[in-house]
Amino acid sequence: MSDSSVAVEHTPELRHHFADMEQQRNAASLGMWLFLGTEIMFFGGMFCAYLIYRLAYYNEFAVASRTLSLPIGTINTAVLICSSLTVALSVRAAQLGKQKLVIVLLVLTLLFGLAFLGIKGYEWREKFVEHHIPGSSFSFDEAMPGHPEAKIDPRHAQIFFSLYFAMTGMHALHMIIGVGIFAVLILMAWRGRFTPEYHTPVEIGGLYWHFVDIVWIYLFPLLYLIDRHK
Amino acid sequence: MATAAFSHEREHYLNKEYGIRSWLLTTDHKRIALLYLVSITFFFFIGGFLALLIRLELLTPAGDLVQADTYNKLFTMHGQIMIFFFLIPSIPAVLGNFLVPLMIGAKDLAFPRINLLSWYLYMCGGILMLHTLLTGGVDTGWTFYTPFSTAFSDTKVIEAGVAIFINGFSSILTGLNFVVTIHRMRAPGMTFSRLPLFLWSHYATSIIFLLGTPVLAITLLLVVFERAFNLGIFDPNRGGDPLLFQHLFWFYSHPAVYIMILPSMGVVSEIVPCFSRKRIFGYSFVAMASIGIAVIGFLVWAHHMFVAGMSLYAALIFSFLSYLVAVPSAIKVFNWTATMYKGSISFSTPMLYAFGFIGLFTMGGLTGLFLAALGVDVHVTDTYFVIAHFHYIMVGGAVMGYLGGMHFWWPKISGRMYPEGWGRLAALIVFIGFNLTFFPQFILGYLGMPRRYWQYPPEFQVLNVLSTAGSTILAVGYLLPMVYFLWSMRYGKIADDNPWNATGLEWRTASPPPTYNFEETPLVTWEAYEYDKMTLPAEVTLER
Numbered sequence: 001m002s003d004s005s006v007a008v009e010h011t012p013e014l015r016h017h018f019a020d021m022e023q024q025r026n027a028a029s030l031g032m033w034l035f036l037g038t039e040i041m042f043f044g045g046m047f048c049a050y051l052i053y054r055l056a057y058y059n060e061f062a063v064a065s066r067t068l069s070l071p072i073g074t075i076n077t078a079v080l081i082c083s084s085l086t087v088a089l090s091v092r093a094a095q096l097g098k099q100k101l102v103i104v105l106l107v108l109t110l111l112f113g114l115a116f117l118g119i120k121g122y123e124w125r126e127k128f129v130e131h132h133i134p135g136s137s138f139s140f141d142e143a144m145p146g147h148p149e150a151k152i153d154p155r156h157a158q159i160f161f162s163l164y165f166a167m168t169g170m171h172a173l174h175m176i177i178g179v180g181i182f183a184v185l186i187l188m189a190w191r192g193r194f195t196p197e198y199h200t201p202v203e204i205g206g207l208y209w210h211f212v213d214i215v216w217i218y219l220f221p222l223l224y225l226i227d228r229h230k
Numbered sequence: 231m232a233t234a235a236f237s238h239e240r241e242h243y244l245n246k247e248y249g250i251r252s253w254l255l256t257t258d259h260k261r262i263a264l265l266y267l268v269s270i271t272f273f274f275f276i277g278g279f280l281a282l283l284i285r286l287e288l289l290t291p292a293g294d295l296v297q298a299d300t301y302n303k304l305f306t307m308h309g310q311i312m313i314f315f316f317l318i319p320s321i322p323a324v325l326g327n328f329l330v331p332l333m334i335g336a337k338d339l340a341f342p343r344i345n346l347l348s349w350y351l352y353m354c355g356g357i358l359m360l361h362t363l364l365t366g367g368v369d370t371g372w373t374f375y376t377p378f379s380t381a382f383s384d385t386k387v388i389e390a391g392v393a394i395f396i397n398g399f400s401s402i403l404t405g406l407n408f409v410v411t412i413h414r415m416r417a418p419g420m421t422f423s424r425l426p427l428f429l430w431s432h433y434a435t436s437i438i439f440l441l442g443t444p445v446l447a448i449t450l451l452l453v454v455f456e457r458a459f460n461l462g463i464f465d466p467n468r469g470g471d472p473l474l475f476q477h478l479f480w481f482y483s484h485p486a487v488y489i490m491i492l493p494s495m496g497v498v499s500e501i502v503p504c505f506s507r508k509r510i511f512g513y514s515f516v517a518m519a520s521i522g523i524a525v526i527g528f529l530v531w532a533h534h535m536f537v538a539g540m541s542l543y544a545a546l547i548f549s550f551l552s553y554l555v556a557v558p559s560a561i562k563v564f565n566w567t568a569t570m571y572k573g574s575i576s577f578s579t580p581m582l583y584a585f586g587f588i589g590l591f592t593m594g595g596l597t598g599l600f601l602a603a604l605g606v607d608v609h610v611t612d613t614y615f616v617i618a619h620f621h622y623i624m625v626g627g628a629v630m631g632y633l634g635g636m637h638f639w640w641p642k643i644s645g646r647m648y649p650e651g652w653g654r655l656a657a658l659i660v661f662i663g664f665n666l667t668f669f670p671q672f673i674l675g676y677l678g679m680p681r682r683y684w685q686y687p688p689e690f691q692v693l694n695v696l697s698t699a700g701s702t703i704l705a706v707g708y709l710l711p712m713v714y715f716l717w718s719m720r721y722g723k724i725a726d727d728n729p730w731n732a733t734g735l736e737w738r739t740a741s742p743p744p745t746y747n748f749e750e751t752p753l754v755t756w757e758a759y760e761y762d763k764m765t766l767p768a769e770v771t772l773e774r
Contacts, residue, residue, distance in 0.1 A: 017337035027340040027414040034406050038444045045448035045478050135460030155468040162461035
C-alpha cells in the first residue's frame with residue numbers, strides 16, 4: 001500500500017475521483033471493453049441482415065461477391081493485420097518506456113490505416129464506374145457466369161451491394177475515427193506523456209484498433225469469399 | 231431567514247461556483263443530473279402538450295380539431311419525444327446520475343467528462359428533434375415501420391432518425407459509466423450483496439443500454455441510408471424484408487420498456503423499506519429479479535409482431551417467453567408487499583407514489599399477459615387496449631416511480647423540503663387523473679376502437695370524453711410538483727442530512743452534498759436496509 005500512496009503523490013495523471021492509478025487504469029480498460037461490446041451489437045445488426053439475405057439469395061450473393069477484387073481485398077487485409085502488429089508493439093514499447101519507439105510505431109499504425117482507407121476508396125470508385133451502386137443507375141448482368149441457361153435477379157444483387165456499402169462504410173467510418181485517435185496519441189507521445197506507469201491511452205486506443213481490425217477479418221470472407229472455391 | 235443564512239456558510243455542490251460556465255462545463259455528476267432534470271422536464275411538457283392535443287381531438291367523434299395528417303404527426307412526435315427524450319433518460323440520467331456515486335461512496339462517476347458529453351449528445355438530439363417538430367414533424371409512428379418510413383412518408387424521417395440516433399449514444403455512455411462505476415468505484419466494504427437495490431436495477435438497466443441501444447442505432451441508420459442513399463436493405467421491391475426491420479427495431483425497443491420500468495422499480499425498492507421501517511423482504515430475490523428482467527427482456531421482442539406475418543412456431547415460443555417475464559416482475563411486487571406487511575407505514579408523498587406504482591404496474595403487467603396470449607392478442611392488436619396497457623406501465627409505472635424518487639431525494643438534491651401537504655395532494659390528483667385517462671381505454675380497446683385514428687364511431691364518445699377529462703386532471707397533477715419544487719428551492723424548510731431516517735450512504739453526507747460527496751471515503755460495514763437495527767431520534771418520531 002505504501003508504494004501506491006507514493007505513486008499517487010507523484011502522478012499528475014491521476015484524476016481526483018480515483019483512489020490510485022490502478023483503479024483508474026482498470027476503470028478505463030473496463031470502459032473500453034464495454035464500449036467494444038456495444039460495437040459488436042452495432043455491427044451485429046448488419047451481420048444479422050447479411051445472414052438472412054445470404055441464405056435467401058445465395059446465388060446472387062455469390063455472383064455479386066465475385067465482382068469484388070480479391071487481390072485488393074487481400075492486400076487490404078494484410079495492411080490491416082500489419083497495423084494491428086504495430087499497435088501491439090507500441091503498447092509493449094510504452095510499457096518498457098521506449099518513448100521514441102512508441103512514436104515510430106504509432107506513426108506506422110496511422111500510415112497503415114490511411115493506406116487501408118485509400119485502397120478502400122479506390123475500390124468504391126470502381127463500383128461507381130461499374131454501376132454497382134444501389135439506386136436508379138444500378139445495373140447488373142442477369143446471366144449467371146458458367147451457367148448461361150440460369151438467370152439471377154439483379155434486384156437481389158442490389159441487396160448484396162447495399163449491405164456491402166453499409167458494412168464497409170461503417171467499418172471505414174470506424175477506421176477514420178481510429179486515425180483521429182492515433183493522431184492524438186502521437187501528439188501525446190511526442191509531448192512525453194506516456195511512462196511505464198501511465199500509458200492507458202495507448203492501451204485502450206490499441207484495444208479499439210484491434211476491434212476494428214477484427215471486424216474486417218469477418219467482413220473480408222463474408223463479402224469477398226462467397227463461393228470462390230469453384 | 232436566519233437558517234437560510236446559516237446554510238450558505240457551508241460550501242456544497244450548488245454554491246461552490248456560480249455562473250453559466252460553471253454549469254455548462256461542469257463534470258460534477260450532481261450538477262449534470264440537474265442539467266438533465268431541467269432538459270427532460272422541458273421535453274416532458276412538450277410531449278405532454280402533444281398528448282393533450284391528441285386527447286382534445288378525440289373529444290368528439292368527428293375529426294374537427296386537426297386533420298388526419300396532423301393527427302399522425304401528433305401521435306408520432308408524442309411517442310418519440312416521450313420515449314426517447316423523457317422516459318428513457320428520466321430516472322437514470324437524473325436520479326441515477328445524482329445517486330450512483332453517492333450510494334456507493336464514490337467521489338464521482340468513473341468518467342465525469344464522458345458524463346457531460348452524454349448530456350451534450352442528449353441536447354444535440356433534443357434540439358434536432360425540436361427542429362423536426364417545428365418544421366413539419368414525422369408521421370411514421372414512433373416505430374418507423376418500413377416500407378412506409380423508407381419509401382412513402384414525405385415527412386422528416388431522416389432528421390428524426392438522426393436525432394434519435396444521436397440521443398442513443400447519450401444512453402450508451404450513461405450506461406457504460408454506471409457499469410464501470412458500480413464495478414470499480416465502490417467504497418471499501420460496499421460489496422455487491424450490500425448494494426442498494428436502486429443500484430442493482432440501474433446495473434440491469436445499463437446492461438440493456440449497452441446491448442440494446444446499438445442495435446436501434448444501426449437499424450435507424452439503415453433506414454436513413456435507405457432514404458438518403460437508396461440502399462435497399464428493407465425495400466420489398468428489391469427483395470428486402472420489412473419484417474427484418476421490425477425484428478431489429480423491437481430487439482431494442484422491447485428491452486427499452488425495461489429501461490423505463492427497471493429504474494422505477496429501483497426507486498420503489500428504496501422507498502418501501504424506508505417508509506415501512508422494515509428491512510426489504512428477500513433482498514437477493516429483488517436484486518436478481520432485476521437482472522432476470524433484463525435478460526429475459528431480450529428474448530421476448532417478437533410479441534410485438536404476432537400479426538405481422540411471422541412463423542406461428544416462433545410466435546408460440548415468444549408468447550411463452552413473454553409469460554416468463556411475469557415471474558421476476560411478480561417476485562418484486564410480492565416482495566414489496568411482504569416488506570410492508572406488519573411494517574409501521576407512514577403515508578408520506580414518496581410512499582403514496584410507491585403505492586401508486588405497485589398498483590398501476592400490477593394492472594399494466596397483468597394486461598400485458600393478455601397481450602402475450604396469442605389468441606387474445608389477435609383480437610386486441612392495434613387497439614386502445616394496447617395503448618392503455620403500455621401507458622399503465624410507462625406512465626402509471628415509470629412516471630410514478632420517477633415522481634416518487636424526485637420527492638424522496640429532493641431534500642438531498644436541493645437541501646430543502648417540499649411542502650408535504652401539496653405533495654400528497656398532487657400524488658392523489660396524479661393517481662385519479664391517470665386512472666380516469668387510461669382505464670376507459672382498456673374498455674375502448676376491448677370494444678374494438680383502433681389506435682392511431684383521428685375519428686371514431688359515435689358510440690365510443692362517452693369513454694373518450696372520460697379519458698380526455700382525466701388527461702386534464704393528470705396535467706394539473708404534473709404541473710403541481712413542478713411549481714412547488716421551484717417554490718421550495720427558495721422558501722422550503724431547510725432539510726436535515728437525513729430527513730427520512732433512511733439507511734443509504736447518500737443520507738450520511740450533508741444535504742446538499744459537498745462537491746466530492748463525502749468528507750472522507752466511507753467504510754461500509756452494514757447491509758442495505760437495516761431499518762430493524764435503526765432507532766429513530768425522538769423528535770422525528772414526534773413529527774410523524
